[in-house]
Amino acid sequence: MRLRDAGHVVALAGGVGGAKLADGLAQVLGERLTVVVNTGDDFEHLGFHISPDLDTVIYTLAGIANPATGWGVADETWNFMDQIARFGGPTWFKLGDRDLATHALRSERLWAGDTLSAITDALCQALGISARIVPMSDDPVRTVVYSGSERLAFQDYFVRLQAQVPVTALSFDGAASASPSPEFARLMGGGRADAIIICPSNPYLSVDPILSVPGVRAWIENAGVPVVSVSPIVGGAAIKGPAAKIMAELGLEVSSLTVAKHYAAFVTGLMIDVADAALVAPIEETGVRTRVRPTIMRDARDRRQVAEDCLSFADSLRRL
């Protein structure tokens, strides 16, 4: 049996890069894919509860993501934002007119007592997404960025300050008392997962929050199935976002080898880009198997190809 033809896959994802691979996996697997999404970036803004990574994954899998930015909705307009500016309101976090519908519907249902999981299901159904998308937790977990003595809420760091201050430490507030979301808990408690894929999201900002939810790391370590990651670092740089910058600020080498070491305790295989073929030997020394493939995803076909490569890599690791 090959994973592409049967079997259920769980993917852990953050924002734009993770959503691209999740989309490739969804093209191949359809409803046999569950994407567990980081909610450490969630925040309250202008009275809305905003779940940026969930939205990016939802919009990407629904085929309505803005192709230019990776986040937000295609064919977007900005009249809400213009009017907010006219009122002297905050404009540092861009909320498009179409995108707002998601925030309004989600916020209304959250305030009424619904769970983030149930709301995410409803949004996915409305948009015809066959893969299952679940938040890592229905409880609040908030990524906090420390820059020296300064403590920054994640979006303050990431969007307002454009990640322009050095990161000295990170914490995931609320994680210790958070539970995995019900569907994630079901998978962890014996539901079917024939492979676990860690998408090429920022290891520190997008994947670590998911791993910080109690039980998740132990589940991955003991799942007894291939755990494959695709490195978000290619040729010593991040495809998108501040992953490389943060590595450097934390005193780490900006390299897929650093990614391998970061995940070594539980990842069985790391797919690295052809540009990093020279890293095969040092990565395999850490006990992580490697596969070298083109990993940059420019269009839907690239996404599908990286997903196929990822799944066949996982197949090969299962047979070992």
Next chain:
Amino acid sequence: MRLRDAGHVVALAGGVGGAKLADGLAQVLGERLTVVVNTGDDFEHLGFHISPDLDTVIYTLAGIANPATGWGVADETWNFMDQIARFGGPTWFKLGDRDLATHALRSERLWAGDTLSAITDALCQALGISARIVPMSDDPVRTVVYSGSERLAFQDYFVRLQAQVPVTALSFDGAASASPSPEFARLMGGGRADAIIICPSNPYLSVDPILSVPGVRAWIENAGVPVVSVSPIVGGAAIKGPAAKIMAELGLEVSSLTVAKHYAAFVTGLMIDVADAALVAPIEETGVRTRVRPTIMRDARDRRQVAEDCLSFADSLRRL
């Protein structure tokens, strides 16, 4: 002293018709005008607190109202609403993309504990409105429409059902325990009001809720200043909205005479349209003085003229 040159005027207003006269009065009086606005139409929708009459008055006095509808903002777009429809959300209450900025900012501040009065002040300042616009109360008062045994929240009646069911009774829930907003209370407690104008709003749906706030009716009756209203009924029909329909449903004659009788206890003068000149004698028999003028306001000049006529009518009543 003529009111147009000195003196402070308090106007009571509801939605579109009331906003037009309020705009005319604001053109003449500027910061010497306080508009007290009905909040019985306020409701929660899609997670927003929406104050339709406040918004109509604010947008109209700011010169950004949608000239075609009377409500909402000019140059509006509807992409939020399109996306809500795509998600299967409620679309019966139209929220434009620009208009949403008002709802989001107001809601966020309300949830944070600010008063509707303080938020209204801030919105008016941001839009450069020199007149003072105040909600009738910062406490929730909710107009409820009864149609036989059916009990309808106001916007369900007015927007969702397009006022297509017969009104048999009205109530203003919460009114008995509501206080006038601080600035309204200040005016009622001895602040300067040289005349009180009741705008051509729906007497039952827009003005009665204001009068239902404890102390308001007694203040108007005992203010000792001219109380002038402009009839919203012209030639046996309402200029806009269901005022005439409701009169008929309540078994009343659809006429400015009915308006005069409704307000007779406290109105000293009723301005009626030239189309209704024949009603002067029967109205004056109720103890209400009349003035006959064109009252239909099609453009900014009409609004100013009706406002001037209204103020000179009040001047004449002061001199009696």
